Amino acid sequence: MIAIENSPLQYRIITVDETASTNDLAKEYARQGASEGLVITAKRQTQGRGRRGREWYSQTGGLYFSILxxxxxxxxxxxxxxxxAGVAAVETLRQHYRAAAELKWPNDVIIAGRKIAGILTEGSINPGGSNYIIVGIGVNTNPPAEPLPESIRVRAGFLSDFTNLTIENxxxxxxxxNHFNQHYVRFAQGKHHEFLKLVRCYTRMLGQEIIITEEKATYHAKAVDIDETGALIVKKSDGTIRTLLAADVSIRSQSI
Incomplete structure (x- = not known):
């Protein structure tokens, strides 16, 4: 375990060569009473997943980790x-790698239309027991030895391709x-306004026409705003205003 100095969260990092899912491993530690700030990172995941149960390709080369x-x-x-986490990821890539990273609501980080990182948040509420939340993040830093599957090759990108560097994960x-900690301290105190301003600033799709896929319908709308709950506000062609929750929809920009 490694502690990061001057961090109110007192991060403790556990690195494994391979695991099914860093989120699942972090959950095991959480159920055993591990304290806040535990970070599980793996060189490879065999069952990495994204939002809505999608597979996250997690071969050696990328950065895969979860925070308790x-x-x-x-x-x-x-x-x-x-x-x-998306704000912290964008700031990290912009400030340390000079990459033109942007948020794609609700859980992706993109560069030039290519998906560089994805975030999966999972939690548990146990009445009378221990509550926790796991923030899992996969970052396409360096390409794996084997080519990406065709199904994701057209959408995914690697940070190394945009920086001409081999990324030290x-x-x-x-x-x-460090970036996450700066925002999380205020977030845990209930001070959400500042980071939500950054979410709006970093979210590329605001003001654009987007394609929204729900369970039974696909339609076009304009992304208008992100409200104080983190939901996306859109305006349909008939003038109807809708509030979208992350769990309910799949979204893509018409320009990507």
Whole structure:
């Protein structure tokens, strides 16, 4: 375990060569009573997953990690940690790698239309027991030895391709954790306004026409705003305003 100095979260990092899912491993530690700030990172995941059960291709070369959090906040507020992690990821890539990273609501980080990182937040509420939230992040830092599957090759990108650098994953991890910590301390105190302003600033799709896929319908709308709950506000062609929750929809920009 490694502690990052001057961090109120007191991060403790456990690195494994391979695991099914860093989120699942972090959950095991959480159920055993591990304290907030535990970070599980793996060189490879055999069952990595993204939002809505999608597979996350997790071969050697990328950065895959999960953070255990125990904020003293209503569970409805915890969904914002996905956006919080997105802000920290964008800041890390912009400030340390000079990459033109942007947020794609609700849980992706993109560069030039290519998906560089994805975030999966999961949590548990146990009446009378221990509550926790796991923020899992996969970053396409360096390409794997084997080519990507055709189904994701057209959408995914690698940070190394945009920086002409071989990315040191553990260095990037610590850079991210420092950025995340700066925002999380205020977030855990219930101070959400500042980071939500950054979410709006970093979200590329605001003001654009987007394609929204729900369970039974696909339609076009204009992305108008992100509200104080972290939901996306859109305006349909007939003038109808809708509030979208991350769990309900799949979204893509018409320009990507």
């Amino acid at each position: 959090l125990r904020p003293n906040l209503p569970f409805t507020e915890m969904a914002k940690t996905t956006l919080l 553990q260095v990037l991890l610590r850079q991210f954790l």
